[in-house]
Amino acid sequence: MTLRECTIAGLAYILLILMAAIVLQVVFSALDVNPVLSFASDLALIGKAVTLNSLLDFQWHLLLIVGLLPSGIVWLSDSHVRVDFIYQTQTEQARARVNLVGNLIFAAPFLALALPASWDFMLRAWNSDEGSRNGGLNDLWLIKAVLPLGLALLALAISFETFRLIRSAR
Amino acid sequence: MSESVLPLAMAALTLTGILAGYRVGMVLAGSAGLFILVSDLPTAFFNLLVSRIYANVLSNWLLVAIPMFILMGLILEISGVGERSLRAAQRALGGSAAGMGVSVLVIGVLLAASSGIVGASVVLLALLALPRLEEAGYDKPTSAGLVAASGTLAILIPPSVMLIVLGDQLQTPVPDMFAGAIGPGLMLVLIYGLYIVWRARGLPAMPKRERVSPWKTLFDLGPLLALVISVLGSIIAGIATPTEASGLGAFGAMVITIIYGQFSFKMLMEAAKKTVVTVAVVLFVMIGATCFSAVFKGVGGDDLVEAGIMAFGNEPYTVLMVVMAAIFLLGFVLDWLEITLILMPIFAPIVAGLDFGNGLAGHDLLIWFGILVAVNLQTSFLTPPFGFSLFYLRGAAGGRLTTPQIYKGVAPFIALQVAVLVLLILFPWLITGFTS
Numbered sequence: 244m245t246l247r248e249c250t251i252a253g254l255a256y257i258l259l260i261l262m263a264a265i266v267l268q269v270v271f272s273a274l275d276v277n278p279v280l281s282f283a284s285d286l287a288l289i290g291k292a293v294t295l296n297s298l299l300d301f302q303w304h305l306l307l308i309v310g311l312l313p314s315g316i317v318w319l320s321d322s323h324v325r326v327d328f329i330y331q332t333q334t335e336q337a338r339a340r341v342n343l344v345g346n347l348i349f350a351a352p353f354l355a356l357a358l359p360a361s362w363d364f365m366l367r368a369w370n371s372d373e374g375s376r377n378g379g380l381n382d383l384w385l386i387k388a389v390l391p392l393g394l395a396l397l398a399l400a401i402s403f404e405t406f407r408l409i410r411s412a413r
Numbered sequence: 414m415s416e417s418v419l420p421l422a423m424a425a426l427t428l429t430g431i432l433a434g435y436r437v438g439m440v441l442a443g444s445a446g447l448f449i450l451v452s453d454l455p456t457a458f459f460n461l462l463v464s465r466i467y468a469n470v471l472s473n474w475l476l477v478a479i480p481m482f483i484l485m486g487l488i489l490e491i492s493g494v495g496e497r498s499l500r501a502a503q504r505a506l507g508g509s510a511a512g513m514g515v516s517v518l519v520i521g522v523l524l525a526a527s528s529g530i531v532g533a534s535v536v537l538l539a540l541l542a543l544p545r546l547e548e549a550g551y552d553k554p555t556s557a558g559l560v561a562a563s564g565t566l567a568i569l570i571p572p573s574v575m576l577i578v579l580g581d582q583l584q585t586p587v588p589d590m591f592a593g594a595i596g597p598g599l600m601l602v603l604i605y606g607l608y609i610v611w612r613a614r615g616l617p618a619m620p621k622r623e624r625v626s627p628w629k630t631l632f633d634l635g636p637l638l639a640l641v642i643s644v645l646g647s648i649i650a651g652i653a654t655p656t657e658a659s660g661l662g663a664f665g666a667m668v669i670t671i672i673y674g675q676f677s678f679k680m681l682m683e684a685a686k687k688t689v690v691t692v693a694v695v696l697f698v699m700i701g702a703t704c705f706s707a708v709f710k711g712v713g714g715d716d717l718v719e720a721g722i723m724a725f726g727n728e729p730y731t732v733l734m735v736v737m738a739a740i741f742l743l744g745f746v747l748d749w750l751e752i753t754l755i756l757m758p759i760f761a762p763i764v765a766g767l768d769f770g771n772g773l774a775g776h777d778l779l780i781w782f783g784i785l786v787a788v789n790l791q792t793s794f795l796t797p798p799f800g801f802s803l804f805y806l807r808g809a810a811g812g813r814l815t816t817p818q819i820y821k822g823v824a825p826f827i828a829l830q831v832a833v834l835v836l837l838i839l840f841p842w843l844i845t846g847f848t849s
Contacts, residue, residue: 255685258480258692265481265660269653302477302656309480309689310696311471317693323436324694326746328798330434338434345435349443353704356446356459364463390467 247316254309261305268298290374290381300380307386311393315400343408346401354398361391420714423448427705437751438694441701445708452712462707470699474656475581479574480692481659485644485666486528487684490537492670492677494637495524499541501633504625510549510616514559514609517542521563522602523634525570526641527666531794532805535564539809550616557814558822559609561802562830565794568749569787570598571645572662574695575749577655579787582757583779587655588648592847593784597837601788604829636672640665695750702754715759722763729767733782733838736760737789744793748801752790777845784844785837792830795823 271279278292285291317323330338365387367373374381423444430440449458470476489495499520506516517538524534538560546556568575571591580590644662647653653661670676709715725735743752764782768774773781794802797820806819837843 251686251689252682254689255682258484258685258688259681261477262481262484262660262663265477265657266664269657269661299474303472303474306477306480306692307471310692313689313693314697317690317697318436322690322694323438324698324748324750325434325436326431326748326799327434328746329432333434341433341435345430345433345439345443348447349430349435349439351443352446352450353439353442354446356449356456357442357463360459360463363460364467387467390463390471 247320250313250316254313257305258309261302261309264298264302264305268295268302271295271298296375297380300375304380304386307389311389312396314393315396315398318397318400319404339408339411343405346405346408350401354394354401358391358394358398361394365391416713417717419448419452419712420709420717423709423712423714431751432746437748438697438701441698441705441751441755443701445701445704448708448712452708454708454711458708458711462704465707466700466703470696470703473581475577475587475654478572478577478587478655478659479695480688481656481663482529482572482574482577483691484684484688485659485663486530486533487687488663488666488670488681489528489637490530490533491684491687492673492675492680494666494669494673494675495528495533495537496541497673497675498523498634498637499537501625501630503541503545505630505634509613509619510551511610511613513545513549513619514551514613515606517546517559518563518602518605518609521566522570522598523637523641524564525567525598526572526645527637529567529570529573531565531567531802534567535561535802535805536809538564539806543810543813549613549619551612553814553818554822555609555612556822557806557810557819558824558826559605561795561800561806561819561823562605562826564805565791565802566598566601568794569594569601569791571595572648572655572659573787575753575787575790576783578699578750578753579757579783582753583761583783585776585779585783588651589776589780589848590783590787591645591655592649593780593844594787595847596843597784597788597833600833600836600843601830604833605826608825608829636669640669698750699754702751706755706758709755710758718759719763729769730838732763732767733769733785736764737785737834740786740789741792741796744790745796746799747793748799749790749793752793753786757786771841773841773845777841777848780848781841781844785834788830788834788837792827792834795827795830 271277272295278294279298280293282291289297330341333341365384368384368387373383375383426447427440427444430444431437449456502520502523503513503516506512506519520542521534521538524537528534542560543556546559547553567573571594573594576590576594577587580587640662644658644665648655648658667676667681670680722732722735725731740752740756743756761779761782765779794800797803803819803823807814807816
């Protein structure tokens with residue numbers, strides 16, 4: 244299996260865990276079980292108990308991981324949406340030019356601003372030891388790290404593509 | 414005048430990038446980045462933007478429903494459960510030419526309510542129903558139009574990803590959006606049905622086929638119907654949140670494949686992998702659009718758009734017509750997701766401040782407006798050259814249909830949709846009558 248297939252398969256497992264988390268949360272709230280589990284000591288991420296709100300937080304954490312991490316891979320497999328009724332009629336060379344120019348005027352400024360901004364955003368959560376406001380999951384910096392990580396992978400994919408395009412343009 | 418230069422340049426650059434065929438999400442995100450750099454907006458504006466992306470898109474629990482509804486639809490599609498019920502409905506209804514036409518419509522509704530994925534619905538209907546429709550004597554354009562229009566119902570009939578995103582943008586409760594779409598959905602089905610029965614007049618009767626037992630039909634259709642009704646019913650009745658219902662729906666779809674003996678781990682993983690890619694694509698466009706609309710607003714774009722709309726007159730119905738026309742026209746080149754994410758933050762406050770003299774205000778007004786937009790956007794799937802349903806149909810039909818035949822076939826259905834849209838504008842209770 245290629246790296247791409249492995250990653251997507253791994254994320255597919257996470258998606259199935261997400262489904263299970265929703266089903267569990269519905270079952271527990273129907274049976275009125277809350278907190279679901281309690282611990283004597285304060286654990287990382289979870290805190291002292293797994294509450295229904297932990298399960299709710301867990302759900303969007305998983306969605307974030309599933310949605311953000313593969314962005315670079317999806318970029319390289321060219322699965323992101325294009326309006327292609329003109330694009331598809333173009334020659335290979337013209338398409339390469341569109342992508343090269345696009346990477347320079349669109350992707351470069353966005354990543355130049357978004358990468359440091361999302362890094363700062365995570366650092367603020369780390370410095371203030373931000374946790375859940377409603378008894379959900381703690382250590383919010385962990386999940387906030389997914390945004391700069393996803394963007395970094397995307398930047399990597401885009402630079403890779405750019406080099407490939409420059410080489411083929413010659 | 415000078416203050417409209419930046420937003421105009423930004424809109425022009427964005428449209429050029431999109432039409433050139435560069436990835437839409439990055440065009441949106443990139444023009445936001447570029448115009449922060451060239452305008453007098455501080456670069457710290459982007460820090461604000463990241464907080465907003467995190468708060469509105471990423472930590473939005475409601476949006477968890479999107480991958481789950483997609484997963485539910487893909488499980489039903491890939492496992493072959495959708496095809497099974499399609500065949501059952503065809504056997505039960507396909508005794509006459511008119512019945513065969515109506516059965517396609519009924520199956521379209523069933524697929525719409527269970528999966529809500531336009532591509533899957535159109536492809537499935539095209540593969541299974543096109544040959545039958547031709548056997549029944551329908552001309553090619555009519556069959557093509559019927560298949561495309563029935564498959565496209567998937568985006569309007571709840572549970573629908575589009576209604577979730579619209580509700581999120583308009584800040585209207587998703588259950589109300591779902592309930593509000595029921596009336597218009599039924600109207601479209603009814604009016605398509607009347608049209609197809611009218612087209613079927615004079616067609617020869619179908620050759621007699623052996624009868625199937627009603628128990629067999631019930632076994633093939635019952636579980637899917639039960640799933641659809643319980644998922645939708647629990648959301649609209651307020652028993653479950655859309656997210657809870659979506660997770661249970663995906664789980665229920667899995668249970669149905671087990672009942673039919675069509676479950677395999679490979680099938681489940683295939684559905685999950687496809688969902689992962691779709692989620693990444695959708696989320697990326699959402700992030701891009703969030704950046705775009707914040708910066709577009711920051712450089713004064715919303716004032717410009719508002720002034721542009723008001724130039725046609727500030728009478729409420731005139732404003733609504735201009736907004737609807739803009740969405741309809743953009744639908745020729747853009748996708749529902751981009752239109753919703755870019756235009757709703759600008760249009761919603763304008764429309765929310767209007768008094769249409771029809772007794773609607775606040776929430777009800779926005780739900781009415783949201784469903785009008787939904788019906789309108791549905792049409793964008795059918796309008797050439799960039800109509801998603803048309804691409805899927807042409808792909809699935811292979812050599813069976815030509816592009817002109819498809820265009821000719823969808824034209825009457827587009828006209829019917831516009832007629833329904835006018836009715837919904839004139840009689841808002843067709844929408845609000847179903848909401849709480």
